Amino acid sequence: MNLFEKICLSHNIDTDRDTLTVYPDQVLTHDGTATSVFLQLEAMGVKRVTPFTVVHVDHNTLQVGHRNPDDHVYLKGMAAKMGAVYSVPGNGICHQVHLENFITPGHILLGSDSHTATAGGLGCLGLGSGGLDIAMVLAGEPYHMIRPQIIGIYLEGRLPVWVTGKDVILHLLGLISVQGGVGSVLEFHGPGVRELSVSERATICNMATETGATSALFPSDERSLSFLQQFGRDEDYEQWSADKSAVYDRLIEIDLSALRPMVALPHSPDNVKPVEEAAGISVAQICIGSCTNSSFADLAIAARVVEGKNVHPDTALTISPGSRRTLAAITKSGDLGRLIGAGSRLLECSCGPCNGIGQAPASGTNTLRTHNRNFRGRCGTTDASSFLCSAETAAVSALTGTITDPREWGIPPDIESPEYIVDFPDLFLAPAAEPDSIAVVKGPNIKEIPRGTRPEKNFTASVGLKLGDDVTTDDILPGGATMLSLRSNVPASVPYLFQRVNQRFGEKLEQLGPQWIVVGGANYGQGSAREHAVMVPMYAGLAVVITKSFARIHRKNLINFGVVPLIFQDQGDYDLIEGGDVLQIERFPEQLRGGSVIVWNETKKRNFTALNRCDERETDIILNGGLLNKMRLKYETAEL
Incomplete structure (x- = not known):
């Protein structure tokens, strides 16, 4: 039995079914998505949340203007009132903070962030999903997921000096691409596992998301115990591993001893090559941090490298510690002083530059980052290269x-990890003992969550956009400080729709009518779990998306908000559609139930077939105009 199967068995999950029903042990959400989560819970009339939940404030702590502070005040009040733990701004990045303080081997964590797979570094099954899925689980509903294939990643050998877990996952991305993990869990095993620290394992699991994977898992072992002891949590340790006879749907072998330092070139995490082949490219900015590489080991090695030297005068170096505990540890070890003494700039313990929240590079320059994504414009500057x-x-x-x-630096400095990293338990605010006494404050920027509409019997709409492969959620709706401040205000977000792929789309939107269609290539919607990349276009009239394939989380978000996701039966039909074409579907709900939808292109005077690959439950959600409508009916019926 493999590790994924063992964790599922311990949670009474029947892995023989096509759709798995999951009740997670923990839930993670953050300020980029949690406002909509709690607004959805309010809309359903939910009073208390279950299971154990932590609300992290980490994505936009820049707080330019009142919008983000208002969101944080609202989240603090809702967490206290509804029974969630509130992690205050400055505690750190949700995945690093959760790894240090809450992740338990053998557990299942559901998070409203695509990089929730980070938990796999400690042998916990981390599943990223959209906010509405999170709200359903907090309301007591199960989480549903398509049964994944399990790809076994067999590791052998030992990493050479200067080669790290980040290089392992960049190498893997080069092997299988940003689409190679779609519909799969990556399970790492083999003798090479014991050579990797928990921080390196977490880095690998974090960026496994960039392969499109559902999750990633390492076994828990003596390395895991040492990590938990370092954070005063050795009582949470359990040993979890696959059987030696475990069966995998596919096997990939990696000899760690053969790897070299790697770099991903613009503008995709799988555009990789050995660093030596990219050597000499000038960089105006370097950012060390993010949920991928912000541990004590990451910052300490950087400090020892630059100790007694100066950052190049043409380059800015920024440091974003992953957590307050990590910041305290590098302060105590003297590494913070080494970094500052070399000329680096210390930023807050937050996501920051990774999501374009500050530190946007200058126009036309190169930025080198320890982050997980380098999509065009994600850094905050459209013409910069990451x-x-x-x-x-x-x-x-x-x-x-x-x-x-x-x-080329020479012998790597020796880093001794601290035996114990100081704790700040009072900065995790427990739920209120008397929740009825909490008055939740809702600022003027916080608006109601829009609901979807049921598919029309006979549907006609034009193709508002035709896009290519690997369209990201940043392409649909960008990140960055401006957009993150509007996460609780869908109407105000509409002008930013598809701005990175068509700067005049806002003007075009007024001419599309009440409903419109997007046609896309393969892996549509890769990247962030943010459901705003569905909520905002749905609010603006998006009714149907027809593609060659979808990224997992974005597909679920489309379904949850009643936007119909269809797949070309013949991918050649993609080439025969143009933006502006008028498409018609007769008996639309009936055809959706049948799984095969005949689409008439009125402009081109031809038919083509698109497939509804939703199961019965998902199709029912779409026919109700989305999950909020469906759950509202359920709760109204229960009240009667």
Whole structure:
């Protein structure tokens, strides 16, 4: 039995079914998505949440203007009133903070963030999903997921000096691409596992998301116990691993000893090559941090590399510790002083630059980052080029001002991890003992969550946009400080729709009519779990998306808000549609139930067939105009 099967068995999940029914042990949400989660719970009339839930404030702590502070006040009140733990701003990035304080081997964590798979570094099954799925679970409903294939990643050997877990996952991305993990859980096993620290394992699981994977898992072992002891949590340790006879749907073998330092070139995490082949490219900015590489080990190695030297005068180096505990640890070890002394800039313990919240690079420049995504414009500057690498490569490159192979630095400095990292338990606010006494404050920017509409019997709409492969959620609705401040205000977000792929789409939107269609290529909606990339276009009239394939979380978000996701039966039909074509579907609800939908292209005077690959439950959600409508009917019936 593999590890995924063992965790499912311990949670009474029948893995023989096509759709798995999951009741997670924990839920994670953050300020980028939690406002809509709690607004959805309010709309359903839910008073208390279950299971154990932590609301992290980490995505937009920049607080330019009143909008984000208002969201944080609202979230603090709702957490206290509804029974969730509130992690205050400055505690750190949700995935790093959760790993240090709450992740337990063998548990299942559901999070409203695509990088929830980070939990797999400690042997916990982390599942990222959209906010409405989170709201349903907090209301006591199960989480439904398509049974994934399990890809076994067999690790052998030992990493050479200057090669890290970040290089392992970049190498894997180069092997299988940003689409290679779709519909799968990546399960790491083999003798090479014991050579990787928990921080390295967490880095690998975090970026496994970029392969499109549902999740990623490492076994828990003596390394896991040491990590938990470091954070005063050794009582949470349990040993979890696959059987030696475990069966996998596919097997990939990686010899760690053969790997080299890697870098991802613009503008995709799978556009990788060895650092030595990119050496010499000038970088105006280097950012060390994010939920991928912000642990004590990452920051300490960077500090020892730059100690006694100066950051190159043409390069800015920023440091974003992953948590308050990590910041305290590098302060105590002297590494913070080493970083500051070399000329680095210390930022808050938050997501920050990774999601375009500050530190946007100058126009037309290169930025080298330890982050997980380098999509065009994600850094906050549309014409900048983002490269991804390890903390080691970033630190060495900061001294030279160009991408530099860290092996040129010499013998790696010896980093001794602290036995215990100081705790700040009072900065996790427990739910109120008397919830009825809590008055929740809702600022003027916080608006109601829009609801979808049922598919029309005979549907006619034009193709508002035709897009290519690997369209990201950032392409649909960008991140960054401006958009994050509007996460609780869908109407105000509409002008930003598809701005990165068509700057004049806002003007075009007025001419599309009440409903419109998007046609896309393969892997449509890759990237963030943010449901706003569905809520906002749905509010603006998006009714149907027809593609070659969908990214997992975005597909679920479309269904949850009643937007119909269809797949071309013959992918060649994609080439025969143009933006502006008028498409018609007769007996639309009936055809959706049948699974095969005949679409008439009125402009081209031809038919083509699209497939509804939703199961019966998902189709029922669509026919109700989305999950909020369906659940409202359920709760209204229960009250009667």
